[in-house]
Amino acid sequence: MAEVKMSSLRTVLQYLLSIFGTALLPLAIPWAIYLICKGRRxxxxxxxxxxxxxxxxxxxxxxxxxxxxxxxxxxxxxxxxxxxxxxxxxxxxxxxxxxxxxxxxxxxxxxxxxxxxxxxxxxxxxxxxxxxxxxxxxxxxxxxxxxxxxxxxxxxxxxxxxxxxxxxxxxxxxxxxxxxxxxxxxxxxxxxxxxxxxxxxxxxxxxxxxxxxxxxxxxxxxxxxxxxxxxxxxxxxxxxxxxxxxxxxxxxxxxxxxxxxxxxxxxxxxxxxxxxxxxxxxxxxTMPKLAIILRAVAPALYFIIMRRRALKFEGLPQPKTCHPPKDSKLNEFLTNIS
Structure with a gap:
């Protein structure tokens, strides 16, 4: 089970990086400078x-x-x-x-x-x-x-x-x-x-x-x-x-x-x-940290995960309006995280 979750985690990380990697790249340099400077405090x-x-x-x-x-x-x-x-x-x-x-x-x-x-x-x-x-x-x-x-x-x-x-x-x-x-x-x-x-x-x-x-x-x-x-x-x-x-x-x-x-x-x-x-x-x-990032950069996907989690807790079937994007790897991740 742990191996499945880690595999799913790697899948979603690759999925997110492919979408947001370019946009987040400009933040890498100032973040690195901050990490270096804070060590002096x-x-x-x-x-x-x-x-x-x-x-x-x-x-x-x-x-x-x-x-x-x-x-x-x-x-x-x-x-x-x-x-x-x-x-x-x-x-x-x-x-x-x-x-x-x-x-x-x-x-x-x-x-x-x-x-x-x-x-x-x-x-x-x-x-x-x-x-x-x-x-x-x-x-x-x-x-x-x-x-x-x-x-x-x-x-x-x-x-x-x-x-x-x-x-x-x-x-x-x-x-x-x-x-x-x-x-x-x-x-x-x-x-x-x-x-x-x-x-x-x-x-x-x-x-x-x-x-x-x-x-x-x-x-x-x-x-x-x-x-x-x-x-x-x-x-x-x-x-x-x-x-x-x-x-x-x-x-x-x-x-x-x-x-x-x-x-x-x-x-x-x-x-x-x-x-x-x-x-x-x-x-x-890693999972909770990923959830924080997901809520910020892909809120719609985060809402799907939380909805699935609530339905799973209640023992209810997934409604037709609750289908995640048609991506097999992403579907696998949603199944294991929610």
């Missing part, structure tokens, strides 16, 4: 104060280990204080890491948007400032749009968007005063594209992506960097803790999540992006 993280939300498990916990290994002073934030204490104790007991600081714990709920200003002030008082904010906390969702209540939409937007915006704004003023700071936001590949039965989640991540893109432009001259991370599926409990269309716990480990990226690998790439001041980072296998 390496900065040390030792002694930097890093606030990580969602630090009680999963990617947040892996990020705590990665930043702590760099000599950072950590503020671990999440709802579950007991789990934060566990992560803190594990860090201070590491024998192969030279870091004498003891991570601080900040209990917060991103869904309580109005409390974020106070939480930001508390965080800044711990070590005197926050150098790096890592917006990592969030919730996922599985459901059909027609079945999803507005309260579920509101909850997901509060946690995944409004709470993170409020916390960012609470810390931003001091960063601008100091002419130094870094906002790192863990979004998702679904902040770049949308797939069926993830509407509320994708909408919240699209909103977050748009906000951070605007913020990056507005604060660049103030000495504040903004990095948006778009990971694919990560091997965490995110799908288990996802909410359904009526707000219940999903409680299922998706195959894609179970076979996802290792949190430690993703965390390592995020730390590297912070060191180099990268504005954007996509951490995902």
């Amino acid at each position: 390496f900065r040390s993280l030792e002694g930097k104060v890093v606030l990580i939300t969602g630090a009680s498990s999963g990617l947040g916990e892996a990020l705590a280990h990665a930043f702590y290994a760099c000599g950072c002073k950590l503020i671990l934030a999440a709802r579950r204080s007991k789990e934060l204490e566990r992560v803190r104790d594990e860090l201070v007991n590491l024998k192969d890491v030279r870091n004498n600081s003891v991570p601080a714990i900040l209990t917060l709920d991103l869904g309580d948007v109005d409390s974020m200003e106070e939480k930001a002030a508390t965080a800044q008082a711990i070590f005197g400032c926050v150098d790096v904010l890592v917006n990592n906390g969030g919730i996922s969702y599985r459901g059909k749009i027609t079945d999803t209540t507005m309260s579920v939409h509101s909850k997901i937007m509060d946690v995944n968007y409004l709470g993170q915006v409020a916390l960012t704004k609470g810390l931003l003023g001091r960063m601008i005063e100091r002419k130094s700071g870094h906002i790192v936001t863990v979004s998702s590949v679904q902040g770049r594209i949308s797939i069926p039965y993830r509407s509320a989640y994708a909408a919240s991540k699209h909103a977050l992506q748009a906000f951070m893109d605007s913020l990056r432009a507005e604060v660049a001259h103030e000495g504040v960097d903004v990095t948006v991370v778009s990971p694919g599926y990560i091997k965490t409990n995110l799908s288990l803790n996802a909410v359904t269309s009526v707000g219940n716990k999903y409680g299922v480990m998706d195959d894609a999540t179970e076979n996802g990226l290792e949190p430690s690998d993703v965390a390592g790439q995020i730390v590297r992006a912070v060191r180099y001041g990268e504005p954007e980072l996509t951490v995902a296998p």
